[in-house]
Amino acid sequence: MLLRRPELPYSSVTPKGVYLSRRRFFGSASAVLGFAAGGTLEGQKLSAAKSPFSTTEKPTPFQDVTSYNNFYEFGTAKSDPARNAKRFRSDPWAVSIEGAVAKPRVLDLDVLLQIAPLEERIYRHRCVEGWSIVVPWIGFPLNALIKLANPTSSAKYVAFQSLYDPKQMPDARYAGIPFPYLEGLRMDEALHPLSLLCFGLYGEVLPNQNGAPIRLVVPWKYGFKSIKSITKIRFVEKQPPTTWSLAVPSVYGFYSNVNPEVDPLWSQATERRLGDFFKRKTLKFNGYAEQVASLYGGMDLRKNF
Amino acid sequence: MLNRIISGRWAKPSMFLICLLPAVALGWRAWRQDLGANPVEYITHATGDWTLRLLLITLTVTPMRWLLHLPQLIRFRRMLGLFAFFYGCLHFLTYVWLDKFFDTRDILGDIGKRPFVTIGFTSLMLMTPLAVTSTASWIRRLGGRRWQLLHRLIYFSGLAGVIHFYWLIKSDIRLPALYGALLFLLLAYRLFVFAAKWRERHRRRVSELQPQPT
Numbered sequence: 001m002l003l004r005r006p007e008l009p010y011s012s013v014t015p016k017g018v019y020l021s022r023r024r025f026f027g028s029a030s031a032v033l034g035f036a037a038g039g040t041l042e043g044q045k046l047s048a049a050k051s052p053f054s055t056t057e058k059p060t061p062f063q064d065v066t067s068y069n070n071f072y073e074f075g076t077a078k079s080d081p082a083r084n085a086k087r088f089r090s091d092p093w094a095v096s097i098e099g100a101v102a103k104p105r106v107l108d109l110d111v112l113l114q115i116a117p118l119e120e121r122i123y124r125h126r127c128v129e130g131w132s133i134v135v136p137w138i139g140f141p142l143n144a145l146i147k148l149a150n151p152t153s154s155a156k157y158v159a160f161q162s163l164y165d166p167k168q169m170p171d172a173r174y175a176g177i178p179f180p181y182l183e184g185l186r187m188d189e190a191l192h193p194l195s196l197l198c199f200g201l202y203g204e205v206l207p208n209q210n211g212a213p214i215r216l217v218v219p220w221k222y223g224f225k226s227i228k229s230i231t232k233i234r235f236v237e238k239q240p241p242t243t244w245s246l247a248v249p250s251v252y253g254f255y256s257n258v259n260p261e262v263d264p265l266w267s268q269a270t271e272r273r274l275g276d277f278f279k280r281k282t283l284k285f286n287g288y289a290e291q292v293a294s295l296y297g298g299m300d301l302r303k304n305f
Numbered sequence: 306m307l308n309r310i311i312s313g314r315w316a317k318p319s320m321f322l323i324c325l326l327p328a329v330a331l332g333w334r335a336w337r338q339d340l341g342a343n344p345v346e347y348i349t350h351a352t353g354d355w356t357l358r359l360l361l362i363t364l365t366v367t368p369m370r371w372l373l374h375l376p377q378l379i380r381f382r383r384m385l386g387l388f389a390f391f392y393g394c395l396h397f398l399t400y401v402w403l404d405k406f407f408d409t410r411d412i413l414g415d416i417g418k419r420p421f422v423t424i425g426f427t428s429l430m431l432m433t434p435l436a437v438t439s440t441a442s443w444i445r446r447l448g449g450r451r452w453q454l455l456h457r458l459i460y461f462s463g464l465a466g467v468i469h470f471y472w473l474i475k476s477d478i479r480l481p482a483l484y485g486a487l488l489f490l491l492l493a494y495r496l497f498v499f500a501a502k503w504r505e506r507h508r509r510r511v512s513e514l515q516p517q518p519t
Contacts, residue, residue: 068342076477079341129475131343176476247476267415274342278406 054122081209116140138200159240161232359389421472428465
C-alpha cells in the first residue's frame with residue numbers, strides 16, 4: 001500500500017481554494033437552477049397528485065421516517081443509514097431493464113420520471129421486526145414501467161436488484177446478508193395498482209437513507225420486499241432468488257405478505273406504530289386484503305410465507 | 306497503590322454510582338424524549354446490553370485478581386453481579402410492561418415457543434437464586450463450599466444470555482460474537498485453573514502413595 005505509486009502526481013491536484021470556490025459556485029448555481037450538480041438530488045421538491053389509494057391515517061413524522069431505517073448496505077443499526085448514506089451518489093442514475101422484454105434498455109432517472117404522472121400515495125408500511133409507519137410516498141404504479149418495458153409471454157416474475165458499491169457502502173460487509181440486495185414479485189403482484197415505483201416522500205425526492213433515487217413500495221408485504229436504490233429490473237420465467245430468503249430461508253419466504261397468523265421468529269400478531277405507546281393488532285396483508293387477497297386465492301399462505 | 310484505592314472506603318460507593326450510570330443515562334434520555342423513533346426498542350436494547358456487559362464484567366473479577374495481582378477486587382464482585390441482575394430485571398420488566406403490556410397469555414406463549422425468549426428468560430432465572438443468596442448470612446447458611454457451587458450457575462446464565470443475544474439478531478452477528486468470545490475466554494480461564502489444580506492434587510496424591518526414601 002505504502003509503496004504503491006500514486007495514480008496522479010501531486011502537481012495535478014486542484015488547489016483547495018479553487019475547488020472550494022468551485023463548490024460554492026455549484027452550490028449557489030444549484031440553488032438558483034433548482035437542481036444539485038451531481039451527487040444527490042436530496043431536498044429537491046417533487047410535486048404529485050393526490051391518490052384515492054391513500055390511507056387517511058396520520059403520516060409518521062418526516063424525522064422518524066428518515067432517521068429510523070433498515071438499509072443494511074449502510075449499516076445494520078437503525079440510525080446508521082441516515083449517517084452513512086449522507087454522501088451517497090444517487091445522481092446520475094440509470095436503471096437497466098432486461099431479461100424477457102421486447103427490447104432491453106437502460107433508462108436514465110429523468111426518463112423514468114416521465115413514464116407516468118407522479119402521485120402521492122400515503123401507505124402503511126409494516127416491518128417484519130414488528131414496527132410500522134405511515135409514509136406519504138411519491139411515485140407511479142410499477143405497471144406503467146412494465147407496460148413500457150413490454151415483457152414477452154415468458155416473463156412470469158419481475159426481479160429487482162439494488163446498487164451495491166462497496167466503496168460507498170463499506171459497512172455492508174458486516175451486515176451478514178449477501179449483496180447486491182435482490183427482490184422479486186410475481187407478475188400479477190407487480191402489475192397490481194398498489195405496487196408503486198417510488199421516487200420521493202413527503203413532497204421531495206427520496207432521502208438517500210430511504211432508498212434514493214428509486215425504490216419499490218409494496219404496502220401489503222413486509223418492508224424488506226420494498227427494495228431500495230434499484231439499478232436492475234429483470235423479467236424472468238422462474239421465481240427469482242430474494243436476499244432475505246437466501247440468508248434465512250426458514251424465516252423469510254418469497255412472498256412475505258404481512259400476516260399476523262404466520263410468525264416463524266417473532267410474533268407478528270401485533271405491531272408498534274412509531275409514535276404510539278400501545279401496540280396495535282396487525283392486519284392481514286397490512287390492511288390491504290380487500291385489494292390484494294384475490295392474488296393468493298387457493299394458496300396456502302402458511303406454506304407460501 | 307491501585308490495591309489501596311480499591312480497598313478504600315470510597316471504592317464501593319463509587320463503583321455503585323458508576324454501575325448506576327447506564328440507568329441514569331437512560332432515564333435522562335427518556336425525560337428529554339431523546340430515545341429515537343422507537344423508544345421501547347431503545348430501552349429494551351440498552352437494558353439487555355448492560356445486563357450482558359455486567360455479567361461479563363462480573364466474570365472478569367476473578368481472573369483480574371490474579372492477572373493484575375489485585376485480590377481486593379473481590380469487594381466489587383457481589384455488587385457487579387447484583388447490578389447485572391438489576392439490569393436483567395429492568396430488561397424483563399421492559400418486555401413485560403412496555404412491550405407486552407402484561408398480556409400474560411402472549412408472554413407465556415413467547416417464553417414457551419420462541420427459543421430466543423425462552424433462553425433469555427432462562428438466563429434471568431439462573432441469576433435469581435444467586436441474587437437471593439448473595440448476602441453474608443446466606444453464605445453462612447449454605448456453607449462456603451455449597452454456596453460456591455451454587456454460584457457457578459453464573460457461567461450458565463452468561464452462556465444463556467449470549468445465546469439469547471445471538472438468536473435474536475437478524476444477521477449482523479458481530480456484537481454477540483464478541484460477547485461470546487469474551488465469555489469463552491473467561492470460562493476457558495476457569496477450566497485452565499481447574500485443570501491445573503486437579504493435576505496438582507493428583508500429583509500430590511501420587512507422591513503420597515510412593516514409598517518415601519529414608
